[in-house]
Amino acid sequence: xxxxxxxxxxxxxxxxxxxxxxxxxxxxxxxxxxxxxxxxxxxxxxxxxxxxxxxxxxxxxxxxxxxxxxxxxxxxxxxxxxxxxxxxxxxxxxxxxxxxxxxxxxxxxxxxxxxxxxxxxxxxx
Numbered sequence: 001x002x003x004x005x006x007x008x009x010x011x012x013x014x015x016x017x018x019x020x021x022x023x024x025x026x027x028x029x030x031x032x033x034x035x036x037x038x039x040x041x042x043x044x045x046x047x048x049x050x051x052x053x054x055x056x057x058x059x060x061x062x063x064x065x066x067x068x069x070x071x072x073x074x075x076x077x078x079x080x081x082x083x084x085x086x087x088x089x090x091x092x093x094x095x096x097x098x099x100x101x102x103x104x105x106x107x108x109x110x111x112x113x114x115x116x117x118x119x120x121x122x123x124x125x
Contacts, residue, residue, distance in 0.1 A: 003027045008038040009054035021111045035064040042072040050118040055085035073100025080121030
């Protein structure tokens with residue numbers, strides 16, 4: 001059975017890279033570059049085993065990723081939810097974990113680190 005991954009980030013190059021990497025591992029990957037569409041996706045009934053989400057979609061440091069993490073966790077209590085950010089300012093990790101993220105990973109990071117974090121989180125009880 002194939003794992004289903006949702007990747008939410010405004011960087012189209014990163015979306016392509018993650019789709020290619022995880023797709024090569026046999027995962028079904030859906031990507032989204034828009035914060036409003038991302039909120040709709042995580043609020044839908046579409047099943048995902050893992051969600052990888054950027055913190056800032058607009059480039060204005062608004063932290064849309066926090067709300068996305070909260071909604072992803074509410075609708076998918078057993079899915080892996082990872083916050084992937086290039087701006088790990090003060091309190092980001094704590095807020096992400098409070099909202100339900102399994103892990104916060106700072107960009108750039110090896111793709112294998114994202115894979116391992118998602119697999120680890122999917123195995124949690």
